[in-house]
Amino acid sequence: MPLVPASARATRDAVGFDARTLLRITAMAFTHRWRMALAIVSTVIAGLAQIVIPGLIGQAVDHAQGLLGDAAVATAQVRAALWQTAWLLVAAAAVRGVSTMTQNYQGEAVGHLIAHEMRLAYYRKLQRLSFSWHDRVHTGELMTRGILDIEGTRLWVHTGILRMVLLLVLIGGGSAYLVDVDPVVGALALAFVPFVGVGATVARLKLRRLWFALQEELGVLTRVMEENLGGIRVVRAFAAQGFEMARFDVISRRALGIAHRRIAVFVKSTTTMTYAFFLSMTLVLWVGGERVIAGHITVGELTAILAFMTILQQPVRQIAWMVNSIARASTCGGRLFEILDLEPAIRDAPGARPLEAPVGVLRFENVSFSYHAPADGPPAGTADAEVPATLAGVSFEVGPGKVLGIVGPPGSGKSTIAHLIPRFYDVTAGTITIDGTDIREVTLDSLRAAVSVIQQDAFLFSSAIEANVAYADPWADRSAIRQATETAQLHQYVSQLPDGYGTLVGERGVSLSGGQRQRLAIARGILPQSRVIVFDDSMAAVDAGTERRIREELAEFTGSRATIIIAHRLSSLRHADEILFLEAGRVVERGDHAALIASGGRYAELHALQTDPLGHTVGPGTQERES
Amino acid sequence: MSGDAPRQPLPPHLGRRGRRAPLAVVGSQVSYEEEMFGAAFDGVVVRRFWxxxxxxxxxxxxxxxGVVIFTLTQVMVPLLVRYAVDHAMAEGSGEVALLRAIALGFLAVVSVNYASNITQELMVGRIAGHLLFDLRRAMYRHLQDVSLGFMDKTEVGRLMSRLQGDVSALQEFLETSIFAIGDFVLLLGIVTVLLTLDVRLGLLTLAVVPALLLVRLVWLPRARAAFLRARETSSAVNGALAENVHGVRAIQEMVREPVNYTLFEDKAGENLRSHMVASRYSNAMVPVVELLTGAAMAVVVVVGGSMVLDDALPLGVMVAFLFYVQRFFDPIRSLTLQYSIMQRAMASGQRIFEVLDVPVDVRERDSAQDLAPDAGASIEFRDVTFGYEPGRPVLERVSFRVEPGETVALVGPTGSGKTSTMALVKRFYDVWEGQVLVGGHDVRELTRRTLGRNIAMVLQEPFLFSGTIADNIRYQKTEASQAEVEAAARAVGAHDFIMRLPHGYDTELDQRGTNISLGQRQLVSFARALVADAPILVLDEATANVDSYTERQIQRALARLLEGRTAMVIAHRLATVRGADRILVLQDGKLIERGNHDELVAHGGLYARLYRLNHASFDDL
Structure with missing residues (x-):
């Protein structure tokens, strides 16, 4: 499926002009000095060659009429002159062809080069921007910027800068030539230029707005169709085909309406442009003809003017493209630079040192955190009102060979703890240390290599199973991959797949069940042998029996590491050395399983709920017990 | 895993930077680009397209x-110039009156040109637009009815690319075909006019046309390969970018940034090079065309000029030739491009009609009836055998009856046929043998509407649509009032969380409702079934893991939903199973045990084993 994001962008900034952005793109283009110089020189030559050609044509017509300076020259001389003009025409055509080719090619090449540079910079920037920023932006929006905005920026070199140069040469040089031939007819010949230039530009900007509107409508249509086909069982379960078709028709008709409006605007503009050109030509033919008859100009000169008009027609229409290109490059470039200029909120502190040979003693000291902490880039204007902290005053320590369990209702801040350890977010208050060093004082790379977080809803990459397992260490050898997969109780499944470890997962690959995905994530998480390992509810979809086997296999592995287990299922936690019960970001109970049960608090209550679900549930006929 | 010494390896890529990571890739490993080099004409496709x-x-x-008139008026323009030059501006005998008449004629011709231009462009645009929407609608309409077996096997993404890309290819084909007629007429017109004006000069000048055509034909396949390659590398780069966007958290988590960046650099570099090559190809034609055009003009100048000098050719004809020569290339370029457009259109057409040809297995019979209000909400399976592939039944001779008001739980290992049983009640598929009866009538004799009204269904995956929460709750009963919606939400315990959302019931859900939690989606899907208020409920209990708090809420909601209805529940949770009036145990498509919990435990069969094996749930059996 094409990667164009379903949600089209808003019509806002459909038209824009931002000199700073344009200058910045232009400056990028001019870093390719020689290519740009060559492109501009070629453009000027191409323009000049185009002006020469109509003159030569006119000259040839005059020769043919026997006009060569004075009337009475030998035909042999005239023939020689014809040959000369012919050769000059061929030469001019060749020069024009080669220089146009060079202009186009170098222009496009510079465009591709800066697109390449921006693409790499964009990719790298996205890799580095922190979670808090990624949380706020829509992935579709990021794809749009990475595809369409780079495209819009790239085209500026060719359709913006170079086309402008060409137009200046053509209209400047052309008017000089025309005025020289005959000011009146020349002016008539150029009369269509302002009309077409302005008319085409206005129409193009209008078309641009309609295009955005259409894209938006089509985005809705795409979403509706995608959902319908993806949820076809729901549609049929509710016998909602009629409703779905009606919905499709409404959107579809709306889109068709815009499409028709667009065509109407487009047709009206292009045909009127052509008509303006032809009207100009009519005037030239009439007035020019009369001046030929009156003997002011020759038939050859009239021919030259008409030929020049033909040549000028195309570039003049392209004024519209140029203006469009300005608007597009302004908005697209602006959006790109906005991201490229961001500084990640979470990055290595100056003088940060790598965490060397960590033992893995992790300490939370009075840690508080709120998701509304400063994000990347300039502050977002208004300060947020006081928001409740996600974590408040959390302290604990876990070292090699120890297991810390964390439990609590949804939204109590369990996963937040997991996110703070590798510095996906920075604490708002308090400190987190590893081996006594504040994690903000070590390099991010070394910190994240020392910590492994296994998420509940792990993102799998669409590549082979082995590549997924070895994601954190793509140099891992087969035996290490196999061992990690065995520990995660997935080897048996993988080995019965036709392509074994080479089987693709993700789009077009095998689809894994929730439990299998989690087991793959576990294999991936334990492979790099990190010192601190966090299971963030990462066995929720694994059945109890398999989970027990994984735990047994892991015992040796976790024996020398600091382990944190976040879980809903208390059976996953009962062997932990310490268990924290989290509620609204605070530790409300702590202790080992036995102690917590004995204390009869929230933990004990949850334990009762899980071991005796029958008391609270039911079908008809069973009495519901109110809690 | 070895319980190794407390040694921390450096991040792998830092330690071994010199060596390429053997197991690292970025982006999808599957190419989506479809082969484009098929036949340019397929009679069947064209006929159906017609x-x-x-x-x-x-x-x-x-x-x-309109196209033809437009083209002819274009061809006439140089002719009028010629006429003016030869008759009104001839040396010594200039006629101002005639010139003015010609100028008026010129005005008339260009005005006709204008009118026909508007007509043709507008008509073509409109037809193509309608066609695009008609084709898409036909496919979409068909997909609403085709067998679910087909939908199960086909990825949504692939259908979408047919609904969008392929449809656009046919639209483009129609548009360009009409304009191609114009190009053809233009080429023909120019050739005719040139030969009529002067055969000898005409033939000499037209000598460049075969040369142009030849160069173009040699160039085209190579250029196309280069363009295709550029497109492929672009989609590879965009795929890698998409992975970087969607998987950024996992990438940062595992410190894969440097490795991925190097791989991305390779892909982007490949993309850059292929675009440079494509650009070279597309621009290589420019000097060739210019040179050949220049050569044709030179021929007119030398040969034509000499003829004019010898009075063998009127001057105006030479002028006209000079204008025509500059127009040769346009129609030739469009016409050669038309070939690849046709190839693409034929391939797209085949794919579109393939979808339209997918048979509809489950059709409403003309004699189908609505259930009478007093029909009674019973479900009955009589000796049902059913499967998805011939020769491999997933249900074999299954018989049971669910009485009105009864709750029956279906239990069994994965693949035992539970989901198929449920699908048959709703007639998602037709049985191979036997009968499924609802309210005493064979489901094949009932209308789709009546099945929809009488049977509410809750699927395992709580699939929600984008739109507001309220819209989702009244999905089946679009006329349901706000009060009804709220009452249903309250009944299933969803009201409180909905009210806490920024816009309450009017909160817009993201695609598939991902902005609310799984448990919450489950509750909304219960409310949706409750609003439908059907006497029969078919429910596939979610296996998805939710925390114990949400779990409790869902169990309560379920109880409320089952109240007073005939229900068939695929149960995963012991609590649900025990609450049922009766339990049916399926294994390998056969009904092997039936009875209530205590009876089945006492019986000591599969159910008893499952019960003892796993404490609170039947998941992952």
Missing amino acids: GFVRPYRRLLAVAVV
Whole structure:
């Protein structure tokens, strides 16, 4: 499926002009000095060659009429002159062809080069921007910027800068030539230029707005169709085909309406442009003809003017493209630079040192955190009102060979703890240390290599199973991959797949069940042998029996590491050395399983709920017990 | 895993930077680009395509006439100039009156040109637009009815690319075909006019046309390969970018940034090079065309000029030739491009009609009836055998009856046929043998509407649509009032969380409702079934893991939903199973045990084993 994001962008900034952005793109283009110089020189030559050609044509017509300076020259001389003009025409055509080719090619090449540079910079920037920023932006929006905005920026070199140069040469040089031939007819010949230039530009900007509107409508249509086909069982379960078709028709008709409006605007503009050109030509033919008859100009000169008009027609229409290109490059470039200029909120502190040979003693000291902490880039204007902290005053320590369990209702801040350890977010208050060093004082790379977080809803990459397992260490050898997969109780499944470890997962690959995905994530998480390992509810979809086997296999592995287990299922936690019960970001109970049960608090209550679900549930006929 | 010494390896890529990571890749490993080098004409596709064009044939006729008139007036322009030069501006005998008449004639011709230009462009645009929407609608309509077996096997993404890309290819084909007529007429017109004006000069000048054509034909396949390659590398780069966007958290988590960046650099570099090559190809034609055009002009100048000098050719004819020569290339370029457009259109057409040809297995019979209000909400399976592939039944001779008001739980290992049983009640598929009866009538004798009204269904995956929460709750009963919606939400315990959302019931859900939690989606899907208020409920209990708090809420909601209805529940949770009036145990498509919990435990069969094996849930059996 094409990667164009379903949600089209808003019509806002459909038209824009931002000199700073344009200058910045232009400056990028001019870093390719020689290519740009060559492109501009070629453009000027191409323009000049185009002006020469109509003159030569006119000259040839005059020769043919026997006009060569004075009337009475030998035909042999005239023939020689014809040959000369012919050769000059061929030469001019060749020069024009080669220089146009060079202009186009170098222009496009510079465009591709800066697109390449921006693409790499964009990719790298996205890799580095922190979670808090990624949380706020829509992935579709990021794809749009990475595809369409780079495209819009790239085209500026060719359709913006170079086309402008060409137009200046053509209209400047052309008017000089025309005025020289005959000011009146020349002016008539150029009369269509302002009309077409302005008319085409206005129409193009209008078309641009309609295009955005259409894209938006089509985005809705795409979403509706995608959902319908993806949820076809729901549609049929509710016998909602009629409703779905009606919905499709409404959107579809709306889109068709815009499409028709667009065509109407487009047709009206292009045909009127052509008509303006032809009207100009009519005037030239009439007035020019009369001046030929009156003997002011020759038939050859009239021919030259008409030929020049033909040549000028195309570039003049392209004024519209140029203006469009300005608007597009302004908005697209602006959006790109906005991201490229961001500084990640979470990055290595100056003088940060790598965490060397960590033992893995992790300490939370009075840690508080709120998701509304400063994000990347300039502050977002208004300060947020006081928001409740996600974590408040959390302290604990876990070292090699120890297991810390964390439990609590949804939204109590369990996963937040997991996110703070590798510095996906920075604490708002308090400190987190590893081996006594504040994690903000070590390099991010070394910190994240020392910590492994296994998420509940792990993102799998669409590549082979082995590549997924070895994601954190793509140099891992087969035996290490196999061992990690065995520990995660997935080897048996993988080995019965036709392509074994080479089987693709993700789009077009095998689809894994929730439990299998989690087991793959576990294999991936334990492979790099990190010192601190966090299971963030990462066995929720694994059945109890398999989970027990994984735990047994892991015992040796976790024996020398600091382990944190976040879980809903208390059976996953009962062997932990310490268990924290989290509620609204605070530790409300702590202790080992036995102690917590004995204390009869929230933990004990949850334990009762899980071991005796029958008391609270039911079908008809069973009495519901109110809690 | 070895319990190794407390040694921390450096991040792998830091320690071994010199060596390429053997197991690292970025982006999808599957290419989506479809092969484009098929036949340029497929009679079947064209004939069926014509079926879609037919309703617009009047407009089409107007468009074609417009194209032809437009082209002819274009051909006339140099002729008029010629006429003016030869008759009104001839040496010594200039006639101002004639010139003015010619100028008026010129005005008339360009005005006709204007009118026909508007007509053709507008007509073509409109027809193509309608066609696009008609084709898409036909496919979409068909997909609403095709067998679920087909939908299960086909990825949504692939259908979408047919609904969008392929449909656009046919639209483009129609548009360009009409304009191609114009190009053809233009080429023909120019050739005719040149030969009529002067055969010898005409033939000499036209000598460049075969040369142009030849160069173009040699160039085209190579250029196309280069363009295709550029497109492929672009989609590879965009795929890698998409992975970087969607998987950024996992990438940062595992410190894969440097490795991925190097791989991305390779892909982007490949993309850059292929675009440079494509650009070279597309621009290589420019000097060739210019040179050949220059050569043709040189021929006119030398040969034509000499003829004029010898009075063998009127001056105006030479002028006209000079204008025509500059127009040769346009139609030739469009016409050669047309070939690849046709190839693409034929391939797309085949894919579109393939979808339209997918058989509809489950059709409503003409004699189908609505259930009578007093029919009674019973479900009965009589000796049902059913499967998805011939020879491999997933249900074999299954018989049971669910009485009105009864709750029956279906239990069994994965693949035992539970989901198929449920699908048959709703007639998602037709049985191979036997009968499924609802309210005492064979489901094949009932209308789709009546099945929809009488049977509410809750699927395992709580699939929600984008739109507001309220819209989702009233999905089946669109006329349900706000009060009804709220009452249903309250009954299943969803009201409180909905009210806490920024816009309450009017909160817009993201695609598939991902902005609320799984448990919450489950509750909304219960409310949706409750609003439908059908006497029969078919429910596939979610296996998805939710925390114990949400779990408790869902169990309560479920109890409320089952109240007073006939229900068939695929149960995963012991609590649900025990609450049922009866339990049916399926294994390998056969009904092996039936009875209530205590009876089955006492019986000591599969159910008893499952019960003892796993404490609180039947998941992952």
